Amino acid sequence: MARPQLTPREDREVFIVPLEVRPEHIDENDHVNNVVYVGWLQDVGTAHWNARFDEETRARWAWLALRHEIDYLRPIAPDATGVTARTWVGDPQGARFSRYVRIEDGEGRLCAQGVSEWCLVDARTLRPARIPAEMLGPFQA
Template sequence: MARPQLQPREDREVFVVPLDVRPEHIDENGHVNNVVYVGWLQDAGTAHWNARFDEETRGKWSWVALRHEIDYLRGIEPGATGVVARTWVGDPQGPRFNRYVRIEDGEGRLCAQGVSEWCLVEARSLRPSRIPAEMLGPFSA
């Protein structure tokens, strides 16, 4: 059964990250290896966080991935160009945030989609902390 395609909410910023398809990403089946997609989910979330929050905030807080779920829909071939990750966040749930990612090829076709569950932690202690309400603003449309 096909899963519904992830669509961003209108009140969320969709952050776009260009992705490079490197020779070492290609597996013996001739397409980007599944493990690479996990890295791309993490890279997209990190890039969004780094782009929206200053160094002081990033020094105080960090994120720990709790879970990744990926649906693979279309292989990405060697030498593919124009591949992007489009990412946005859901609603905070205490210290947790779901982050959604669509990975699209150069023609805009959905190749994979994923949901990662992240936990906000204090950078020094790595203790979970409730996500402050003001943290949602920079992720909003």
């Protein structure tokens, strides 16, 4: 059973990433393959991190995806244009936080939504680290 539609929290920035549907994304059912959606969730989260934090911070810290959960609600056609992803983060839970993603077609219709659980790690040692409070600021509205 699909979860209710994800809605961004008012206190969070919604980061928007355009998505390109390429021929290699299309499967034998003539729509975007499920594996592509997983890649999009990861790419969108990474793009948001890269856009909000400087090179020094990104060199010190890294994020590891621990889990992805996706609800597929409407297929995306092979010739789709204007597809976008909207993403925002939840509350930190120690070294982890959830990232929410809505994937919409060119008409703004919800096609898929996902929740990913990410873990902050020291980029050198890959050991988990508690998310510093100041790291949430750039993700807030």
